[in-house]
Amino acid sequence: MCTQKHPLCVLAMIASLIFLSVEARGQKAKDKAQMLTLEQAIALALGGNTQIKNAELDISRSREELAATRTRRLPNFSFEATGSQQLTPIDFTFERGVFGTFPGTGPIPAEDTKLSTPLKPTAIFVTRVTQPLSKLFKINLNLKQLELKTEIAREELRAKRQQIARDVKRAYFALLQTESALAAAEETVRMYRELDRVTGDYLAQQVVLRTEGLDVKSRLARSEYDVSTLIDQLDVQKQQLNLLLGRNVMTDFSVTAAPDPDGFESDLEAARSCALEQRPEMREARLRVRQAEVDRRIKKSEFIPDVSASFQHIATANFNSLIPRSYMNIGITVSWEVFDWGRKKRELAEKDMAMEQARNAVREAESRVLIDVNEKFNKLRQARQMLAVTEMDRDAAAENVRVLTNRYKVQMSLLSDVLQAQSKLEQANNQKRQAMLAFWTAKAEFENAIGEEK
Numbered sequence: 001m002c003t004q005k006h007p008l009c010v011l012a013m014i015a016s017l018i019f020l021s022v023e024a025r026g027q028k029a030k031d032k033a034q035m036l037t038l039e040q041a042i043a044l045a046l047g048g049n050t051q052i053k054n055a056e057l058d059i060s061r062s063r064e065e066l067a068a069t070r071t072r073r074l075p076n077f078s079f080e081a082t083g084s085q086q087l088t089p090i091d092f093t094f095e096r097g098v099f100g101t102f103p104g105t106g107p108i109p110a111e112d113t114k115l116s117t118p119l120k121p122t123a124i125f126v127t128r129v130t131q132p133l134s135k136l137f138k139i140n141l142n143l144k145q146l147e148l149k150t151e152i153a154r155e156e157l158r159a160k161r162q163q164i165a166r167d168v169k170r171a172y173f174a175l176l177q178t179e180s181a182l183a184a185a186e187e188t189v190r191m192y193r194e195l196d197r198v199t200g201d202y203l204a205q206q207v208v209l210r211t212e213g214l215d216v217k218s219r220l221a222r223s224e225y226d227v228s229t230l231i232d233q234l235d236v237q238k239q240q241l242n243l244l245l246g247r248n249v250m251t252d253f254s255v256t257a258a259p260d261p262d263g264f265e266s267d268l269e270a271a272r273s274c275a276l277e278q279r280p281e282m283r284e285a286r287l288r289v290r291q292a293e294v295d296r297r298i299k300k301s302e303f304i305p306d307v308s309a310s311f312q313h314i315a316t317a318n319f320n321s322l323i324p325r326s327y328m329n330i331g332i333t334v335s336w337e338v339f340d341w342g343r344k345k346r347e348l349a350e351k352d353m354a355m356e357q358a359r360n361a362v363r364e365a366e367s368r369v370l371i372d373v374n375e376k377f378n379k380l381r382q383a384r385q386m387l388a389v390t391e392m393d394r395d396a397a398a399e400n401v402r403v404l405t406n407r408y409k410v411q412m413s414l415l416s417d418v419l420q421a422q423s424k425l426e427q428a429n430n431q432k433r434q435a436m437l438a439f440w441t442a443k444a445e446f447e448n449a450i451g452e453e454k
Contacts, residue, residue: 036253038172041245045168046161048246055157062150069146072139073132080126089116092322117320125315130333134307141298148291152284159280162448164244169444171241175255177437178237182230184429189227191405191422192220198409212415219419268377271450275373276366278451285358285365292358296351302344305336369449376442376449383439390428390435397421397428 046052092115097107132139196216202208239249276282314327401421407413 034253035256037256038169041168041172041241042165044245044247045164049164049244050246052157052160052164053246055153055160059150059153059157062146062153066143066146066150069139069143073136075129075131078128078130080128082124083121084123085121086117086119089119090320091116092320115320115322117323118318120318122319123317125317127313129311131309132306133309134304137304138298138301141294141301145291145294145298148287148294152287152291155280155284155287159284162280162451166444166448168241168244170441171237171244172255173437173440173444175234175237175241176257176440177433178230178234179255180433180436181430182227182234184426184433185223185227185230188422188426189220189223191401192216192223195405195418196220199415207411208415215419216415268374271377272370272373275369275450279369280451281365282362282369285362289355289358289362292351292355296348296355299344299348299351305334308333373449376446380439380442380446383435383442387432387435387439390432394425394428394432397425401425
């Protein structure tokens with residue numbers, strides 16, 4: 001044991017006190033925390049994440065736009081009223097005999113007659129009902145376009161849901177890795193404490209050098225510092241996961257133990273087919289081809305004349321009695337741009353090019369999806385192999401530490417050998433944690449690559 005107030009001794013004492021305080025705080029928080037499984041985390045994120053909510057609002061907006069456009073197929077009712085003050089009279093002059101000359105009566109009127117409207121406020125009221133006819137074809141095409149827009153918004157929502165599910169898995173597995181690192185660090189602290197106790201006894205017996213005892217205390221202080229750092233890192237990761245879940249970032253919880261690595265999709269051809277069918281970007285690319293086709297049909301419909309049926313009622317107020325008080329008509333309105341200098345033809349050619357671009361985008365998306373599936377499949381296979389390797393390395397390092405520690409207790413091995421073996425064990429533990437995280441991350445990436453949402 002330390003008989004003098006060496007700086008390393010003081011540091012080890014301070015670190016031990018901090019470690020005990022942090023360990024107690026962590027254990028108390030863990031006891032009170034709510035258990036959160038990966039499935040529950042994904043469900044919470046899919047229901048509460050703000051990005052997903054915004055994507056759902058985009059679908060609702062598209063539906064409202066579609067419903068509003070449907071009303072354009074119905075008759076249009078309009079009313080116009082114009083009120084004015086006459087500044088000059090409206091004069092009507094009927095020349096003598098303008099209506100004819102009749103036997104016994106003579107010319108009508110018998111002399112020139114002049115009538116004037118009084119200078120007072122007047123009003124004109126126009127009521128009009130218009131029913132589009134030829135435009136119904138173009139309106140229906142616009143409705144089809146909006147339906148495709150809604151479908152694209154749904155695929156964008158699917159893509160967002162898959163992205164959030166993948167991000168939740170990454171954050172969850174990172175939490176598991178940190179907890180595993182924390183458990184390993186705490187185990188290392190306990191090992192160094194036991195080693196410090198044994199070394200202290202040997203130091204009192206003058207069996208080991210004082211520098212070796214100080215080396216153990218330095219390693220113990222470093223390990224206790226690592227534990228404190230990992231606890232703080234765990235708190236930050238929980239807050240980040242809570243943000244993905246769409247809830248209060250200060251909500252405390254604990255995660256379940258990492259499941260054992262399971263099998264993965266071994267049929268690469270089936271995975272490729274599944275990805276080409278389920279991936280949102282593939283569906284969206286195909287929908288954009290259909291959207292380009294409908295857009296071309298809309299442009300082509302501009303060659304059709306605009307024909308509509310209309311009913312119109314006109315009423316006047318405070319005009320001369322010669323002006324009708326009420327007038328109604330019904331008819332057909334035709335509007336057609338006879339000559340456009342080739343504008344419509346060139347615009348139609350531009351739509352043809354847009355269709356070809358959309359088809360090229362589908363082919364490119366297929367290639368990118370296949371490359372992505374192949375890459376994620378290979379990474380998952382490699383991660384599984386690496387995990388098996390690190391597990392064997394860790395078991396071998398742990399057994400070596402156990403053997404050397406027991407031999408050191410009976411003075412059959414050197415302290416430097418024990419410390420070196422412990423360093424290798426810590427490295428092996430870290431490599432195993434990294435391999436475990438890499439495996440589960442690769443599995444989440446592969447599931448995302450084939451279009452799974454959960």
